[in-house]
Amino acid sequence: MSLIDIGKRLYEASQVLATMDTKSKNEALKEVALSLKGHAEHILRENQKDIEKAIENNMKESLIDRLRLSEERIDDMIEGIHNIIKMKDPVWKSSEVWTLENGLTVSKMTVPIGVIGIIYESRPNVTVDAFSLTLKSGNCILLRGSSSSMHSNRALVYAMKEGLKKSNISEEVIGFVDDPNRSVVKEMLTLNKYIDLIIPRGGNDLIQFVVNNASVPTIETGVGNCHIFVDATANIQKAINIIENAKVQRPGVCNACETVLVHKNIAEVFLPKLYDYLKDRVEMRGCEETKKMIPVKCATKEDWAEEYLDYILAIKIVQNLEDTILHIRKYGTKHSEAILTENLSNANKFLRQVDAAAVYVNASTRFTDGSQFGFGAEMGISTQKMHARGPMGLNELVTIKYTILGNGQIRE
The missing domain is CATH 3.40.309.10 (Aldehyde Dehydrogenase; Chain A, domain 2)
Structure with a gap:
């Protein structure tokens, strides 16, 4: 499937997901958690393929540790999902309501961003964290992990989609780029028609590549000196x-x-x-x-x-x-x-x-970690000074819509 086709499916799915009720989203997350547990052996087998390749490529041990999954780390991912289930739904909340002199009532409402693309390196847990946060906040997700974790990410996405099939939410809310070619990343960065936000999560080279080549809005994350x-x-x-x-x-x-x-x-x-x-x-x-x-x-x-x-x-x-x-x-x-x-x-x-x-x-x-701060999980650590800074949890994955209620007012 082409990246444009994936983008179209995500965009269409986002229109439905944006108005899904909290119960449906939480039930879907529960099914995903159960599916991850049920597919744990398969996930670990696929992860081992990535570990063996990393060793062959002389990847340093500290980075192999980021890549490695275990039963305990899968359980941690599942616990993260359950923590997100317990959190308040950030969608369609009003932080401010006021009435103008002309009688118009203005409300500042939170709404999903839409389709979020995340480009990340090595750490397979990001696959689950990113999906869980975006689903709860009413967003669809396009995942593009690194080639070093391709087997692990593919197995995780499969398990999550299997879980969604048992829920009221379409598996089309997840898109997965299964192509290690960097030219696909460049195409993803310019897919403004279907992607609303790109989040790069990795080293400085990755982040600078995204920032310098993206026409889709981006939030920089991750580099930590x-x-x-x-x-x-x-x-x-x-x-x-x-x-x-x-x-x-x-x-x-x-x-x-x-x-x-x-x-x-x-x-x-x-x-x-x-x-x-x-x-x-x-x-x-x-x-x-x-x-x-x-x-x-x-x-x-x-x-x-x-x-x-x-x-x-x-x-x-x-x-x-x-x-x-x-x-x-x-x-x-x-x-x-x-x-x-x-x-x-x-x-x-x-x-x-x-x-x-x-x-x-x-x-x-x-x-400095989303779970440690009580956010359940995180999309990354934003080092920018935009609306999101530090660990990006649920409340950083919504934007604003102003709703105005009138009774026939016209502007003079």
Whole structure:
């Protein structure tokens, strides 16, 4: 089936889905959850094909981890669906109603966006998360994952469509691009007649390709050069635990910490302890001052801008909070930034002056996640300053319609 044919089917299905009641959408999601459970063995077999290919292609382990599915991860996807079922339907809600002097009553109503296309890399769970969120918010979805996860995504889409067949909602609300050719992506980016929004989710190369080639409106997501600043007043053990979590738990995700900035007044005490704690698990690259205190590789200018997605950590000693903020402004990607401090004034200054979708005080950047924020799941982490910023959940997948009720008014 051509991409235009898929687009037409999605557009037609979106006209029906937009006015579906909450009960029908929730029942459909329940059937999809049951189908995913029933097809788990098939999904895992297909995922193993992608894993074997990734190993053959020498994909780094942290990225293979993003690709790998397990019974537990499938159960997590299913739990995410049930969390979305429990959430309030964001469609046809009024945030504001007012009456004009001429008697017209104006309501600001939420409505589905329509057809949303998502282009994403590696992580098969995005296939389920994206579908679940778009269905609950009354949108159709066009999925285009990477070639590295093609077998996994194909199996997941099959299971979801089988679930929809047992519901009142057509399986045509899901479109799947089963062609790894990049020219198909380029065509998808210009399908304005049938697609209302494109969301790229992946590395910088993918996002820039989408932004530079799309005529369909886009929301940028994902690139995460995330920093943690260890202030002079930081609790050392607490800081070490937070940095370990932010770097080591899952280094191949966008909310992992890539650079640690350390106040000069605490560096001599803090850095040796951090080094001893992480040296067997993380390759550390430091500035010249850092190298004088711990035996690490020399960091280059490129390291400050790098999203490693690996067990690599850049370390820089900074003069003060102002120096830290300037560094983040220069190299940050407006994703997630954190300060570790016991100084309330410094915490507030960091919160106010650091420009990012999520800014933390004394916590790991790994919490920038739709499920962690209570959104059930996410379409991605928006780093733009549009209507959606940070984890994009249900409430970011609707737009506005003004309804005006009159009684014969005309404009003079």
